Amino acid sequence: MVAENQSKSLGITLRVWRQAGPSQPGRFVEYQSKDLNPNMSFLEMLDVVNDELTRKGEEPIAFAHDCREGICGTCSCTINGKPHGPGKGVATCQVYMRSFRDGDVVTVEPFRAAAFPVIKDLVVDRSAFDRIQQAGGFITARAGSAPDANALPVPKPDADLAMDAATCIGCGACVAACKNASAMLFVAAKVGHLGLLPQGQAERERRVLAMVGVMDAEGFGNCTNQYECSAACPKLISHDFIARMNRDYFAASLKAAVKPVSLGGSGGA
Amino acid sequence: MATLDSRIPSGPLADKWRKHKTEIKLVNPANKRKYEIIVVGAGLAGASAASTLADLGYKVKNFVFHDSPRRAHSIAAQGGINAAKNYQNDGDSVYRLFYDPLKGGDYRAREANVHRLAEVSVNIIDQCAALGVPFAREYGGLLANRSFGGAQVSRTFYARGQTGQQLLLGAYSSLSRTVGAGLVELHSHSEMLDLVVVNGHAKGIIVRNLVTGEITRHSADAVILATGGYGNVYNLSTYARGSNCTAIMRAYRRGACLANPCYTQIHPTCIPVSGDYQSKLTLMSESLRNDGRIWAPKNPADRLKAPNEIAEQDRDYFLERLYPSFGNLCPRDVASRAAKRACDDGRGVGESGLGVYLDFADAIKRLGENGVRERYGNLFDIYHEITAESAYKTPMRIYPAVHYTMGGLWVDYNLMSNVPGLFVLGEANFSDHGANRLGASALMQGLADGYFVIPYTIGDYLAGQKPGSRPSADGAEFKAAEDSVRGQTSRFLSTKGKEPVSHFHKRLGKIMWEYCGMARTKESLETALQKIPALREEFRANVNVPGSAETLNQSLEQAGRVADFIDLGELLCRDALTREESCGGHFREEHQHPDGECKRDDEKFAHVAAWEFQGEGKTPLRNVEPLNYEFVKMSVRNYK
Numbered sequence: 001m002v003a004e005n006q007s008k009s010l011g012i013t014l015r016v017w018r019q020a021g022p023s024q025p026g027r028f029v030e031y032q033s034k035d036l037n038p039n040m041s042f043l044e045m046l047d048v049v050n051d052e053l054t055r056k057g058e059e060p061i062a063f064a065h066d067c068r069e070g071i072c073g074t075c076s077c078t079i080n081g082k083p084h085g086p087g088k089g090v091a092t093c094q095v096y097m098r099s100f101r102d103g104d105v106v107t108v109e110p111f112r113a114a115a116f117p118v119i120k121d122l123v124v125d126r127s128a129f130d131r132i133q134q135a136g137g138f139i140t141a142r143a144g145s146a147p148d149a150n151a152l153p154v155p156k157p158d159a160d161l162a163m164d165a166a167t168c169i170g171c172g173a174c175v176a177a178c179k180n181a182s183a184m185l186f187v188a189a190k191v192g193h194l195g196l197l198p199q200g201q202a203e204r205e206r207r208v209l210a211m212v213g214v215m216d217a218e219g220f221g222n223c224t225n226q227y228e229c230s231a232a233c234p235k236l237i238s239h240d241f242i243a244r245m246n247r248d249y250f251a252a253s254l255k256a257a258v259k260p261v262s263l264g265g266s267g268g269a
Numbered sequence: 270m271a272t273l274d275s276r277i278p279s280g281p282l283a284d285k286w287r288k289h290k291t292e293i294k295l296v297n298p299a300n301k302r303k304y305e306i307i308v309v310g311a312g313l314a315g316a317s318a319a320s321t322l323a324d325l326g327y328k329v330k331n332f333v334f335h336d337s338p339r340r341a342h343s344i345a346a347q348g349g350i351n352a353a354k355n356y357q358n359d360g361d362s363v364y365r366l367f368y369d370p371l372k373g374g375d376y377r378a379r380e381a382n383v384h385r386l387a388e389v390s391v392n393i394i395d396q397c398a399a400l401g402v403p404f405a406r407e408y409g410g411l412l413a414n415r416s417f418g419g420a421q422v423s424r425t426f427y428a429r430g431q432t433g434q435q436l437l438l439g440a441y442s443s444l445s446r447t448v449g450a451g452l453v454e455l456h457s458h459s460e461m462l463d464l465v466v467v468n469g470h471a472k473g474i475i476v477r478n479l480v481t482g483e484i485t486r487h488s489a490d491a492v493i494l495a496t497g498g499y500g501n502v503y504n505l506s507t508y509a510r511g512s513n514c515t516a517i518m519r520a521y522r523r524g525a526c527l528a529n530p531c532y533t534q535i536h537p538t539c540i541p542v543s544g545d546y547q548s549k550l551t552l553m554s555e556s557l558r559n560d561g562r563i564w565a566p567k568n569p570a571d572r573l574k575a576p577n578e579i580a581e582q583d584r585d586y587f588l589e590r591l592y593p594s595f596g597n598l599c600p601r602d603v604a605s606r607a608a609k610r611a612c613d614d615g616r617g618v619g620e621s622g623l624g625v626y627l628d629f630a631d632a633i634k635r636l637g638e639n640g641v642r643e644r645y646g647n648l649f650d651i652y653h654e655i656t657a658e659s660a661y662k663t664p665m666r667i668y669p670a671v672h673y674t675m676g677g678l679w680v681d682y683n684l685m686s687n688v689p690g691l692f693v694l695g696e697a698n699f700s701d702h703g704a705n706r707l708g709a710s711a712l713m714q715g716l717a718d719g720y721f722v723i724p725y726t727i728g729d730y731l732a733g734q735k736p737g738s739r740p741s742a743d744g745a746e747f748k749a750a751e752d753s754v755r756g757q758t759s760r761f762l763s764t765k766g767k768e769p770v771s772h773f774h775k776r777l778g779k780i781m782w783e784y785c786g787m788a789r790t791k792e793s794l795e796t797a798l799q800k801i802p803a804l805r806e807e808f809r810a811n812v813n814v815p816g817s818a819e820t821l822n823q824s825l826e827q828a829g830r831v832a833d834f835i836d837l838g839e840l841l842c843r844d845a846l847t848r849e850e851s852c853g854g855h856f857r858e859e860h861q862h863p864d865g866e867c868k869r870d871d872e873k874f875a876h877v878a879a880w881e882f883q884g885e886g887k888t889p890l891r892n893v894e895p896l897n898y899e900f901v902k903m904s905v906r907n908y909k
Contacts, residue, residue: 039655040544059816130455149354149404193403
């Protein structure tokens, strides 16, 4: 697309993690990828490699992708040891070949974490994130039960901060970047988003306890304040939300221990 | 011949929905749990429908081919969602929000459906705010609005440039709540590969688990498809790579009519194609046309020159020249066609010759670079990320791209297809946008269908089905459908041809874009209708799908989808050929006013064309549903 770059092309050596299935052993396999346009995306480069493999009768490399514009959170490659590769604030699908030099060796792996088992090659199972959401990542509001939207004003700074947290795309780079494979940034983003809004108060305590409970049960580690998660996050979500979640969790745990509970049954005529 | 009864309620326009809701049948609360409903898809329409029906007490099974329902492509919508709240006190009303899309759709949508959409728009905003969608707010804490797409009122609600993401995550949070509570059974990584019809009613689906390859049968009392649009028939589009038409095409083969497939929306401001490897086109928001000026060189010889070397008098600001009153802000379809004409004249810029400039030099002079950054900084960043060019220094290069499809499965006012028990929501149906969709109304329609229409209308069908009468998945129809799916899978794997699936998808896309793109003629469509069947034969004989059916096999998934795109592409061209008029996104060069505007033929074509499958290799049947305009006069759209 860029005239001055158009004539240039580059070639790289790919070292790709190949693994036939969840319980199979995996290994790195080398492929040569040549005559690449620097304006190709990284995933388009993999498309080309896959077409060549298919023409040779080999199985193409399985990799997860969908929107290819950095919003769906499907793509999940660790490139040269960094989740989502060399850029800052981008997903794998937003990495372009101009980020590499001719002759580079580029290592591609799936996001690594015990809670994200490999399905095949570069595709991992992130359903643990869904189960965390199902435990409490919501505000209960049945359709038809809502008051007028302007009946509940939200201070703009709170709304803006909630939006910062809500931009999480659920990709799991935070987990892959963390030496403890912690999902704290992912969980804290949802707890922060909903806890900052007045609509989210009724379930605030229950939510943080439930989500953290499932997070632990799924085998994610704890936070030891290295902040690799924020650095790898394609939406640059701040680790400040983890501190906010820890405060919420502490308060909710205390209250759960001492709060009186109604004994009332469900009556009615 | 299919029976197309639109079931539009009688009475005054504004009373139709209210009256209908009080007249349709209800299902008793204790009986609801006896009914099972399948929902395919979990975008705005699917996720909102699944959670709302579960809250009502129905047993719901939700199937998504993604690894998580949160990945559905509704997530990528940028701009906003319209609602007739009139929070700005600027004269908006339900009637105005009904009239604008009806006119924008070039009078090819149903009045009653569009009015209902405008009515429930206000409930959608309430619902989303209650779910914690972080809409933009004013300093006083109330909701902010912006104007959009030529509307004269400010009625668009938004969450930065990520409105679709936030609305989808709201619907996903409700879906997650109902899954967690055991009300919805979620099947992710599960692709619907056939619809099962028993005694003329939709009663189940056949599903392939994309991870294990397992093929399973699922029976239900009703089936809802909310599987999105078919824009990837063009291969290159702003859709996600996985977006596909498989669910609607399999339903079509089982008897559901496919309406108006030729209505496709092409968005003028996307980043142009850079090479044959290209997999995806990226949208640059329409808002850029507020301050950017679109031009191409006057002289074809200048097209490869650096833009700053082309003198002012050698530039053609063609939108300003052709549409002096609207200028750069003329409607999407008009702007797209004008850019195409400039490129057809050999004046397109960039290596491929398929691009025009969107120039901010004047805006920077007027507002300063920081002024422009404040308004459009994030878009300039995206442009830079993809092209490595700074639009502050050199004009953006843009070209139109496929963005949305207005056609889809035919549905009645209850959103039920002509196959009883099969309901279709969101972009997958045809009902609300006519021949062209206005900005910020796709999100509105998806959520309207899921939160506020289907929960009422599905009861009308289910009330007529005896509880517990759902057929067993062991029945002959289920077995036949499963055998058909297995047969297709093994055919793909055993073909062992020379070319990967992507090769055929690219070629189909090129045929569609060249012969049935922004401008269509009888000749071009007839050419396409010769090339597509030939491509189908080649695909069948020469596709190479490596690997097995028992594991994750992305080539196999794509093969099934591309086979369906080939069939849909052919149907789309056939529809475009028979619609001998121009309207909205469907432009036939033979039918234009002297100034190049769409020339509708209301005498002959004020109707919906609903195509009915007649069997393999046979010409499909074109059924017609007349569009009766009781309340609005069909007039000529004029943007000069």
